[in-house]
Amino acid sequence: MTPPSRTTARETKLRVQGVNKVFTRDGKSVNVLEDIDLEIRDGEFVCLLGPSGCGKSTLLNIVAGFTPPTSGQVYIDGEPVTGPDPRRIFVFQERGVFPWLTVEGNIGFGLFRLPPKEKARRIAHYVKLVGLSGFEQAYPAELSGGMKQRLEVARALAVNPDMLFLDEPFGALDSITRLLMRSELLRIWEAEKKTILFVTHDIEESVQLADRVVVMSARPAKIQRVVEIDIPHPRDISSPRYLKLRDGIFEEIGLAHKV
Amino acid sequence: MLAWDILIRWSPGGLLPRPWEVVQGLTELAQKGLLFKYIVASLFRVTWGYVAAAVLAIPFGLMLGWHRRGELALNPLIQILRPISPLAWIPISILWFGVGDVAALFLIFMASFLPLTVTAMNAVKNILPTHLNAGRNFGLSPAQIVLKVIYPSVMPQLIAGLRITLGIAWLVVVAAEMIAVNSGLGFLIIDARNAGNRYDLVVAGMVMIGLIGLVLDLGMRRLEKLKSLRWGYASE
Ligand SMILES: Nc1ncnc2c1ncn2[C@@H]1O[C@H](COP(=O)(O)OP(=O)(O)OP(=O)(O)O)[C@@H](O)[C@H]1O
Numbered sequence: 001m002t003p004p005s006r007t008t009a010r011e012t013k014l015r016v017q018g019v020n021k022v023f024t025r026d027g028k029s030v031n032v033l034e035d036i037d038l039e040i041r042d043g044e045f046v047c048l049l050g051p052s053g054c055g056k057s058t059l060l061n062i063v064a065g066f067t068p069p070t071s072g073q074v075y076i077d078g079e080p081v082t083g084p085d086p087r088r089i090f091v092f093q094e095r096g097v098f099p100w101l102t103v104e105g106n107i108g109f110g111l112f113r114l115p116p117k118e119k120a121r122r123i124a125h126y127v128k129l130v131g132l133s134g135f136e137q138a139y140p141a142e143l144s145g146g147m148k149q150r151l152e153v154a155r156a157l158a159v160n161p162d163m164l165f166l167d168e169p170f171g172a173l174d175s176i177t178r179l180l181m182r183s184e185l186l187r188i189w190e191a192e193k194k195t196i197l198f199v200t201h202d203i204e205e206s207v208q209l210a211d212r213v214v215v216m217s218a219r220p221a222k223i224q225r226v227v228e229i230d231i232p233h234p235r236d237i238s239s240p241r242y243l244k245l246r247d248g249i250f251e252e253i254g255l256a257h258k259v
Numbered sequence: 260m261l262a263w264d265i266l267i268r269w270s271p272g273g274l275l276p277r278p279w280e281v282v283q284g285l286t287e288l289a290q291k292g293l294l295f296k297y298i299v300a301s302l303f304r305v306t307w308g309y310v311a312a313a314v315l316a317i318p319f320g321l322m323l324g325w326h327r328r329g330e331l332a333l334n335p336l337i338q339i340l341r342p343i344s345p346l347a348w349i350p351i352s353i354l355w356f357g358v359g360d361v362a363a364l365f366l367i368f369m370a371s372f373l374p375l376t377v378t379a380m381n382a383v384k385n386i387l388p389t390h391l392n393a394g395r396n397f398g399l400s401p402a403q404i405v406l407k408v409i410y411p412s413v414m415p416q417l418i419a420g421l422r423i424t425l426g427i428a429w430l431v432v433v434a435a436e437m438i439a440v441n442s443g444l445g446f447l448i449i450d451a452r453n454a455g456n457r458y459d460l461v462v463a464g465m466v467m468i469g470l471i472g473l474v475l476d477l478g479m480r481r482l483e484k485l486k487s488l489r490w491g492y493a494s495e
C-alpha cells in the first residue's frame with residue numbers, strides 16, 4: 001500500500017479549460033494561445049516557462065481576469081473567472097508600484113476596508129517582512145529596482161490573497177538580488193501557504209522554484225510539457241537530480257548544452 | 260539697473276525713461292489709486308477666463324483621452340486650431356461681444372482652452388495600464404479608481420500644463436486690454452503712450468506685468484514641488 005502522494009491529496013485551485021486567445025491588430029489576427037489546458041492544486045507553486053513573446057503574460061492576464069479569453073474558460077475554486085479579484089493579486093513585470101505613494105502608502109493601498117489600527121499593523125508587518133524597514137516614508141523613485149519589486153510583493157501579500165500571479169517579477173534585477181528574492185519568495189510561500197503561478201523565461205529559475213514547470217512552445221503557444229520537480233526545498237542546485245531535470249527542460253526547448 | 264541707465268543715455272529719441280523715473284511713475288500711479296485698480300482688473304480677467312477654461316477643458320480633455328474614439332474624431336480640429344495665435348481671435352471676439360470685458364475674457368478663454376484640453380488628453384493617455392489593473396485587482400470601485408489611481412496619475416502633467424497655460428493667459432490679457440477695454444495693465448501701457456507719450460508709465464506697466472507674471476509662475480511652481488506630485492518630474 002502506498003500512501004496518497006502529497007500532491008493528489010490537495011484539491012484543484014485553478015483550472016484553465018480550452019483557452020484560446022486571438023489578437024487582432026491592423027486587420028490581421030494573431031493566434032497567441034492555442035488550446036491551453038492546465039490544472040493547479042491548492043498551495044502549489046507552478047512556473048510558466050517559455051520563450052519571450054510566446055504569450056505567458058497573455059495567459060497570466062487571462063487567468064487573473066484582466067483580459068477575457070477568445071474562447072475557453074478559467075475556473076478558480078470551481079467558479080468561472082469574470083474579472084480581477086483581491087483574493088488573487090497580480091505582481092507586474094515592471095512599474096507596478098504607485099510612484100505617488102510612499103512605501104507605506106503602497107503597502108496599505110489594498111487595505112482600505114480595514115480599521116486604521118489593523119491597517120497600520122499589517123503595513124508594519126509587511127514592511128519588515130520584505131526588508132524595507134527605514135524606508136516607510138520613501139517614494140518609489142528613491143528605491144532601487146529590487147526594493148521596488150519587493151515593495152510590490154509586499155503590497156500583494158498585505159491583502160492576504162490566496163493566490164499570487166507573478167509575471168517575471170525578478171526579470172529586471174541583477175543576479176545576486178534575484179537569488180535573494182527567490183529564497184525570500186519561497187520562504188513566504190512556505191510560511192503563508194499561497195498558490196503561486198509564476199511566469200519566467202529563465203529555466204534555472206523555474207527549476208529552483210517550482211513544484212511543476214509548465215513548458216510553453218513559441219507562438220502560437222501550446223503547453224509542450226509539464227515537468228514535475230520532485231526535489232524538496234531548500235534545493236541543492238548542483239545535485240544530480242536538479243541537473244537532470246534542468247537539462248531535460250533545456251533539451252525540451254531545443255537548446256544545446258554548450259554555448 | 261546701471262546698464263539700463265547707461266543704455267537710455269545713448270538711445271535715440273530721448274523718450275525712454277531712466278529707472279528712477281519709472282519708480283516715480285509707479286508712485287504716481289499708486290497715489291492716484293490707478294496701479295492697484297489696474298492690477299486687480301487684469302488679475303480679475305485672467306482669473307475668470309482661465310478658471311472657466313480650466314473647468315471646461317480639463318474634464319473635456321480627460322474624456323477625450325479616455326475614449327479613444329472621441330480623440331480620433333476631435334484631434335484633427337484641435338491640431339488645426341492649436342497653431343492659431345490667441346490674438347488672431349481679437350477681431351472675432353470684438354465682432355461677437357463688442358468692445359468690453361466679455362471680449363477680453365473670451366480671448367483669455369480661447370488662449371487657455373486648447374492647451375489645457377491637450378494637456379488633459381495626453382495626461383490620461385499616459386496613465387499606465389498596470390496602475391489601472393492594480394487598482395481593479397485590489398477591488399476598487401470605479402469611483403475609487405478615479406480618486407486613487409487616475410487623479411494622482413494625471414496631476415503632475417495637469418499642474419505643469421496649468422502653469423504653462425497661466426503664463427499664456429497672462430500674455431494674452433495684456434494684448435486684450437490694449438484693444439478691448441479701458442482698464443488693466445495692458446490699457447495702462449497703451450493709454451500712457453496715447454496720452455502724451457508717457458514712456459515712464461509705459462515702462463512702469465511693463466515692470467508690473469513682469470513682476471506679477473513671475474509671482475504667478477512661482478506660485479504654480481510651488482504646487483509642482485509638492486512631494487506627492489514630484490514623482491511625475493523624476494526621470495523614471
Ligand atoms: N493587446 C495586444 N494586442 C495585440 N497583440 C498583443 C497584445 N498583447 C500581446 N500581444 C502579442 O501577443 C504575443 C505574446 O505576448 P506576451 O506579452 O503574452 O508575451 P510573453 O510571453 O509574456 O513575453 P515576455 O517574456 O517577453 O514578456 C506577442 O507577440 C505580442 O505581440
Ligand SMILES: [Mg+2]
Pocket residue numbers: 056057058093167168
Ligand atoms: Mg511577459
